[in-house]
Amino acid sequence: MKFGTKAIHAGVEPDPSTGAIMTPIFQTSTYVQRSPGDHKGYEYSRTHNPTRTALQNNLAALENGKHGLCFSSGLGAIDAIIKLLNPGDEVISTNDLYGGSYRIFTKVFERYGIKFHFISMEQPSEIEKYINENTKLIWAETPTNPMMNIIDIEEIGNVAKKHGIIFAVDNTFATPFLQNPLDLGADIVMHSVTKYLGGHSDVVMGAIVVNDDELASKLAFIQNACGATPGPQDCFLVLRGIKTLHIRMERHCQNGREIAHFLKSHQKVDKVYWPGFENHPNHEVAKKQMRDFGGMISFSIKGNKIEDAKTVLENLHYFSLAESLGGVESLCGHPATMTHASIPKEEREKVGLLDSLIRLSVGIEDVEDLKSDLEAALAKV
Ligand SMILES: Cc1ncc(COP(=O)(O)O)c(C=O)c1O
Secondary structure: OOHHHHHHHOOOOOOOOOOOOOOOOOOOOEOOOOEOOEOOOOOEOOOOOHHHHHHHHHHHHHOOOOEEEEEOOHHHHHHHHHOOOOOOOEEEEEOOOOHHHHHHHHHHHHHHOOEEEEEOOOOHHHHHHHOOOOEEEEEEEOOOOOOOOOOOHHHHHHHHHHHOOEEEEEOOOOHHHHOOHHHHOOOEEEEEOOOOOOOOOOOOOEEEEEOOHHHHHHHHHHHHHHOOOOOHHHHHHHHHHHOOHHHHHHHHHHHHHHHHHHHHOOOOEEEEEOOOOOOOOOHHHHHHHOOOOOOEEEEEEOOOOHHHHHHHHHHOOOOEEOOOOOOOOOEEEOOOOOOOOOOOHHHHHHOOOOOOOEEEEOOOOOHHHHHHHHHHHHHOO
16 A cells, blocks of 8 residues: 555544444543453553554554554653663663653653763764663654754664664654655654644644564553553544645645745855755765655754844744644744753754754745745844
8 A cells, every 4th residue: 555545544444333434533431341351352541442543553554564552742652662661771862852852861761760872873883882781772863853964764773783772763853754764674663743643733642653562562551551642532633634644745845845945045044954955964864765855944044143033933924933843834933942942052052053043844835925924034134
């Protein structure tokens, strides 16, 4: 089955009792048993719910994996992955990553005795320097947030395999439409479903997809034991959103390409970070592992003044100033004070995240309107 067909059909069967073509919202917490232990596969909705099962199977199919698990947020999914570890274990993570991931790693799990090393993974061989017998997990985001670096999933997967380390990829920015980390050697793929998968900025959810049965059963145990599961209404909304993922992503990529080139040639803009540029430092890796370059773009303004970034953000009209990304509508944000404020300034600046950096989530509106919006806001600088 090809991607668009999977997005619409995988995991989803017409309801056997009524023929309803859309998976019903099974708004129930529990299920009647004929006799103790004699049930239809559903006992309690934290453990299993049919609407969630349909979504989990659909997501597994999109990522070419065997097992899908949904969580009440992307961070709920990350929390479950780190709970695979024990005190004393070590994690190597990309140093340019979502601020909330950095926060849960350093402010929550370091207190439980797990050690994190944040490094640039652009040179995969560099990782080996940080590996010891306690290293149990490699965590990568690619494209990275917000600097749009690209990490070579296959190369890192080879290092992880050589040392018997679990390799997890946060695939939120790329989505399974653009990149399938399990096919490239990752053991775990994680999503903030809140973003492109949901696609309409109306749900907060997370997901994990794996191939390995043992890993799946450990994660399902944590999902049920810790309880960060989504409700059926949210699962329904995401199932509906995913049906247009391939069409939305094509338009996000098309608009992203136009906006990236527009910004690059603008006299007030300093640097534009988008992996589709031939002179992007990891362009060849992006071409190898992604099907297109996505709709996420960051750029800085000449002179690097925070006030100039604020002027642009306050004067954009179709790009709404808001946290999050991946919805049909365009959003803009200021990573230094919004999504990445939980990362100390020195750490931010080490990866080039300057105060004037603006991050755009380019939506699927008419691109001419988006360009005029940016032109008008930049004219105020
Ligand atoms: C790359 C990435 N990973 C994880 C998350 C966390 O997901 P959620 O907000 O659904 O908890 C986000 C949220 O912005 C993100 O951008």
